[in-house]
Amino acid sequence: MTSLPIVKITDLDKYFGRLHVLKNINLEVPERQVVCLIGRSGSGKSTLLRCINFLEEPSRGAVEVDGIKVNTETKGRERHQLIHDVRLKTGMVFQEFNLFPHMTVLENVIEGPVTVKGIDRKQAIELAEQNLDSVGLLFKKDEYPLRLSGGQKQRVAIARALTMQPRVMLFDEPTSALDPELIGEVLNVMKKVAYEGMTMIVVTHEMGFAREVADRVIVMSEGKLIEDGEPEKIFNSPQDPRTESLLIRYKSGGG
Amino acid sequence: MTSLPIVKITDLDKYFGRLHVLKNINLEVPERQVVCLIGRSGSGKSTLLRCINFLEEPSRGAVEVDGIKVNTETKGRERHQLIHDVRLKTGMVFQEFNLFPHMTVLENVIEGPVTVKGIDRKQAIELAEQNLDSVGLLFKKDEYPLRLSGGQKQRVAIARALTMQPRVMLFDEPTSALDPELIGEVLNVMKKVAYEGMTMIVVTHEMGFAREVADRVIVMSEGKLIEDGEPEKIFNSPQDPRTESLLIRYKSGGG
Amino acid sequence: GGGGGGAAASDLLGAIQERGYILVSTDPNYAPQSFLNTDGSRPSDTKCPSDALTTAEMQGFDVDVAIAIGDSLGVETCFATPSWDAITAGSWADKWDVSVGSMTITTTRQQVLDFSVPYYYTPAVMAVAASSGIDSLDGLAGQSVCAGAATTYEAWLNNDMEGLGLPESSIYASVPEGVTVVPLETDQECAQAIAAGRTDFVAYVTSETVVNANIAEGMPVIKLDGAVYSEDLAAAFDKSSTLDTASLRAKVDELFKAMHEDGRLSELSLKWFEVDLTVAPNQ
Amino acid sequence: MTSATQQEASPSHAELLYQAQLRKERLFRAHVGVSWVILLLILIFLFSGQKIQIGQLEYQTIQLDSEFILKNLIFIAGGLGQTLLISILSISVAVTLALLAALGRLSNFPPIYAISAFYVSLIRGTPLYLQIFFFFLALPQLGINLSGVVAGVTALGLNYGAYMSETFRAGLSSVGKGQREAALALGMTSSQTMRRIVLPQALRFAIPPMGNDFISMTKDSALVSATGFVHELMWRAVKVGRAQFNNLEALIIAAMFYWALTLILTYFQSKLETRLAKGDR
Amino acid sequence: MTSATQQEASPSHAELLYQAQLRKERLFRAHVGVSWVILLLILIFLFSGQKIQIGQLEYQTIQLDSEFILKNLIFIAGGLGQTLLISILSISVAVTLALLAALGRLSNFPPIYAISAFYVSLIRGTPLYLQIFFFFLALPQLGINLSGVVAGVTALGLNYGAYMSETFRAGLSSVGKGQREAALALGMTSSQTMRRIVLPQALRFAIPPMGNDFISMTKDSALVSATGFVHELMWRAVKVGRAQFNNLEALIIAAMFYWALTLILTYFQSKLETRLAKGDR
């Protein structure tokens, strides 16, 4: 690993009630790396991702994003502020898009810059239009999300996250709620983002994408990182029998 | 075509406002046939399917299911009654599952037999349990839909439709809201239903399923049926250039 | 519900005698004229409709007068308690037979109601907050004065002689200059507002009996000497009744005259008011 | 397959079908309009004092004193301003309190939660009349002497605030978790998330019950006149009605103004509903 | 990667964290309970008649006449039955009408649609007081002579029905199209779909505003006593309060009963909410 880690997770544990969902996770992601996170349903992929921007509170351990470190000892106002800073450094794209239905596409995209960063509205619109253009949806800017196809919604969600100019993008199965036909357009946008040098952590079932774009694939199982390496290595010579069975499933399951 | 047509669509047109969505459709499906309907987004696949059980009112033309014929001339009470009869002959599985969230899995499945057919509750439960068992979800019968995975939801939806003992099953992209990992389980259930001799019309992007299970593939484009034939024929030597480009898309898009 | 109806007779008196009870409306907002007897319970052998009150559940001067009416007709007396508005508006739809509720005879009310002869007379007086230091009507010039909304007291304060509807001879004083009128729901609220320490107004006008009761209750008010006017209070009948009320009115008039004469009314007045209010003031 | 006997429908056919559809919608609206007019006429007839004969039976409809109505219309209308003023003031107080109470119910700081819940329970639990009475006649005993209007508006605002907070609570719970998370992930503070994302969506479901509250507030504002210094619509109607023994006529005059207010409010409500539903249909 | 310095947490550690979580929840509930008690004590203190001295200022809290309260408690309580009876009758009428009106608004038969809309508009547009007055004293002019209770219940039911129908309408529109379609596809008639699928889900959103209506109905039932033959809680309180110059005490007695009713209704409401939310969380 060549450059400084931009995301660093240390000794992270997460419980839901009695359920131990993440078990002593340690992970460093250097800048500009594209990491794909794979694993069975329920293995804790989403929870790990959501711990990075504190949509879930880790039960124990530290998360550091671009030098901002939050651990179990950080409390009160300071914690609040640091979590806010971490969220500014990270952009997230959800499986269910979560566009704001009461705002047009453009309003969705400028909402963050204007409300959170206090950027001038005009400037925000410029920035937003650039990003909408780069996901190929500038012509839909005045539509309401309801009128978009799933693929279009997801591309807007990506543009919305990008317009906040985050250091790291987190994707949680961004294509799995889409018709296969529409998956391609979203993956293409993600590729573009990756090639422009964004650090990305992507939970995905898209093996083609992982193979082609990822610098690194991490396999999760029952709350632990069981395998970690270059895509070719993981796909061609998995070390763990669980990885093997996972890959077989993907091959038979997908269309 | 060897046996009597169980679904027969004649000169069907459908408009949404000024938009001509289905253009003079003629189609016969014989009993026990499994038909896959493919086509680009917006080509009218869902609308055609929904015209068969009158979730959409055809603007013109006739639909006949198992001898019950409804056309533009059928009006008033008679039409009402006939549509009801048609719906009893057809079972539908939606992309978004549409399970009833306020009922448990078992309640979802017996709702139709008990409320619509007036079957004795005990008998309905027996029937429901058989069908839940055959989709592998008997152990979830007392859960609420919210607690199920997408694949499980869809299998319950299939069990719900089957428990009404329809003559024809209509599937509208039953796997496209699912994680690839979960698609397999639903396709397996659908295969099982097909092999038991059910007449099925399936809108799907799952080419593997079409190839393996379908007796016939129909390609739609801009509201018309542009190609119709055995899967091998359609996939290997498509006649229409639009079919060709559609198949290329599927190959590149899917995982 | 309701009273009348039932009988096929077209005469109210006949109907009352046939059904065996008379249904009297009264407003139990005022002690000692008419208020609830919270200790009384409904007798088991009563003829009163289930939603009407019986003589055991009500008490007061008006109540005793009403009972006397029932007794003289040889029927049981029962009470309905509609809002004062519903009584004074007329058009009772035969839901009760007569009002015995210290109603002042006014010319406007006479448009919709028929009145008996008066059964007693009360002077209207001005009560002032003890803390105000005011001791005469003139001292109230430019002040705010309270009265029950839509009462004769409010009409007098507003110099609305038509609304007041009393003969010149019963009016003894005119309103002080520049008075602001504050109408509250009932005159009871006027007294209570002063007792609660509100300073929106310094005085209120109402009947002497009410002021006496207020003072007896220990409210910090004093009564100004001299009545401002006098009211003739009578029983009332609905002009729009579908049954003929003439014979009942005649009976009630006859009874009141007899009770004035034989001192029964004076006795009741002394019992409830501790003064005799049954003599017309200008007599 | 039966052979396709018919070519694709000509564009004019599509147009015809579309026009037929539009015609149908226009017809529906027209029929509804006509039905309304008929209902209104029936209502007016009911109060016309007309005699009608059905077979043997003779009916007399309700007779109103039109002279009284004409004479007092203007006087009663004079209360409209006060009614509006009190309603607007009270509803502003109510909406503010309702919002605070609804948010308080989401708080995880126990005293805030308890105060919100206590407020809603106590105020919904006791009659508005007592509350007005309390502010007007009991608070002075504590040395707090509010004027009639202030006491009335405070009581009305507190009262409606408690009821409305329940409506808000239902609205807030109708907004999915994903919306909050998306906003937080963008770096919004919880108050920004509430203000910009959750509330506007919660309003969608809260609008019809809130419309109810606004509309009934216009009528409950009459209770404030019990404090003696407010002469709004109802007070004036009752006053002239009592004085001239035309309660029904007077109330009907007031009712006409209230109805007009309601129609205006309903109009804005449905505008707002459509607007908030924009992203929804 | 930093080397894993720590082995997987021991099971007892998971248990500890879980217990801590549970403790936190229990603590929250306890704190809320304590806060409630404190607020209640403050309320009681406010009416205790105690003198308090803060620096120079001397305050006297509100003094209640406890003798009056004891003497009249039972009498006022005697109105509870009537209050309950009228509330229950009226709410039944209201819910029925509300449902019909809300469904009418979905009808595509113009007269039905128009009647529903007209009903809601007219009734919401005019004061409840007029409506009761109308049913009791004006209808007899048309030969329809209703008893006090019947007139009152009819008016109250009509009135609340109109308001509630708006709440239902909002609830109905919150149920997705997919639910209706799934039911129709199963062969359900539209009335079965409504009854079995749409209504139960619509109720989820309608429950809190409906709770509001139930609760305020218990108080508005007092208006029926204006007709003269109904002696419920509020009527009794006002009459003994006025006659004996203890309005505040009398109203507070009534308020305590209303509050108790409200607490009971709220309890059932939250039970119902939890039940209807079963499939939802």
Ligand SMILES: Nc1ncnc2c1ncn2[C@@H]1O[C@H](COP(=O)(O)OP(=O)(O)OP(=O)(O)O)[C@@H](O)[C@H]1O
């Ligand atoms: N809010 C929650 N409360 C309780 N348990 C939860 C919660 N969220 C997730 N879990 C549980 O935590 C475990 C990990 O869930 P997570 O969503 O992280 O898995 P995942 O790997 O993302 O799975 P999938 O591929 O299905 O999205 C699962 O067992 C899940 O049931």
Ligand SMILES: Nc1ncnc2c1ncn2[C@@H]1O[C@H](COP(=O)(O)OP(=O)(O)OP(=O)(O)O)[C@@H](O)[C@H]1O
């Ligand atoms: N309710 C509606 N109102 C107006 N237009 C509609 C409606 N439903 C569908 N359409 C339009 O009809 C056309 C056909 O839609 P349909 O849903 O049948 O396509 P589809 O082949 O199922 O597409 P997809 O693969 O995206 O589901 C599209 O142009 C769509 O926009």
Ligand SMILES: [Mg+2]
């Ligand atoms: Mg996940």
Ligand SMILES: [Mg+2]
């Ligand atoms: Mg479709």
